[in-house]
Amino acid sequence: AVVSTQSTGVMQAQTDTIIDARDKAVRECQLLREKISAIEETVSSKDMETSSRLAEIQALQRENRTLREINDTLKDRVDDSDRAKTDAEQLIELLRTEKEELIEAKSELFNLNESLNDEMKVT
Secondary structure, eight states: OHHHHHHHHHHHHHHHHHHHHHHHHHHHHHHHHHHHHHHHHHHHHHHHHHHHHHHHHHHHHHHHHHHHHHHHHHHHHHHHHHHHHHHHHHHHHHHHHHHHHHHHHHHHHHHHHHHHHHHHHHO
16 A cells, blocks of 8 residues: 555656646747737738838839939920020021121112212213
């Protein structure tokens, strides 16, 4: 009876050790599950943040393309304006030249008219 009591005590101690180890493993598993859940929440939050930032980047890229198109259009308008200015300057120079030629022709006509008047006075 003494041997079986000692044997039962040893078995009980081993059982208690096993139960304690199992309980500790269960608590560790629960802590790991909680950590995994927290990590999953963080990952989900980061995914949403990344998606939001990606959407912002895409919006900025669209805006950038639009601004480039506007810039190209403005450059074309400036080029057109520069060409029109050059054409206008050339036309102004041409008109000045024609005006000078007309003034010279008028002067020649005036001199011819004076000469004719003088000849008519003589005759």
